[in-house]
Amino acid sequence: MYCRRLVIALQPELFDEDEEGTLIERKPIRYHPISVRDALTELKDLSELMIDLAYSSVLFQDNELAEEVLVLTERVDRLSYLLIMNASLAVRDKRDAEQVAGIIKATDSIHKIASAATDIAIVQLHGIGIHPSVQEAFKKVEERLVRATVANQSILCGKRLQELSLESRIGVGIIGLRRGKRWVLNPKPTFKLNPGDVIIAKGSERGTQQFLRLAKGDLKEVP
């Protein structure tokens, strides 16, 4: 029992939450056909988002952002396994093997990038942190990243991104969002928001604070 708890603490991506919120062992990853090209593109986008989230978590002392990095690790993990399975099936002869080696190597490298982002998030989660004066100075040069969950009473519910025009009105861009287990990176203008969506948004300090209030339902219209 002790051992299992230790594994949960060290490798949260191997576990799932059931309806009551207790951790259960995750379903094994089984082969299904995917587009190798799309998977590699998604892995690249995910790793960039993870880096952004991880640095921001440390620089703005934000545990929520750091947790999101760990959630993304899970996605990267599954996707890289699937990608390698799909690429392996394309091998029929020596020439194929040579060509697929590059794809597998690239997948592995992106996986390493994701691990490095996790290491950064851990600096925040383990309470190591960096000098507060560096954090202060950093706030002057970088945009703020926040995580918001869309509440039932939020005016964001059921709205398309283009109707909200958050970018032009409060200078906030949505760079990714999670709906249940599904991730949508760089959502299209026609994307419609639902209650429960977990959004990663980027913008000025003021804009992101307004965005958090919009998602919570405290602010009833986009300023």
Place this chain on the structure above:
Amino acid sequence: MGSSKEKDEDESEGLAELLAELKDLSELMIDLAYSSLLLQSKDLAFCVLEIEEYMDRLHTSFELKALKKGRERIDDKGTLGLIRLSASAENISDAAADIAKIVLREIPTHPVLQMVMRESEEILETVTVEEGSSLDGRTLGDLELESSIGMRVVAIRSGHKWTYNPSPSFRLLPGDLLIVKGYSEGREALRRMASKEPQTSVLV
């Protein structure tokens, strides 16, 4: 002691700027490495390796600064955090360089990667400013490449210096290497603008 406090602030600002640069450059490297793989472009792959080399030097100066900041207390967590961040940035840039090396080793990628560029897709590319071209001596502000041809300059290498997200006042000089992002039509237009061949109709 006002002066020592000021010095501390200066140090912190220096560290914060370097940290921002490490972060931005690692994201750029991933994007470049991916584009080099997709387009099988050695030019882009070389760019990744050059940035990696540049990052190595940034790390050294960042870590030295971080250590200097923690000089009074060796058990300083803040310094440990900075060193960890820097080590992770190093790992990221190494991994991006590994992707670029796949292209440089001339390992062709399998057709399952479907190398066709999609129209809806923005891709990174490099352009070198030639002497006497229509980019030579102009600032990014008066070129307005984004609104005229839809190309965004994400980074510039002039000499040994890399500038990420250059400001509108940035003046282009012969030999500058631009890393641009945009759709395929814009890329052709930009290539024409960067070359010194006499142009009949250059849209600016």
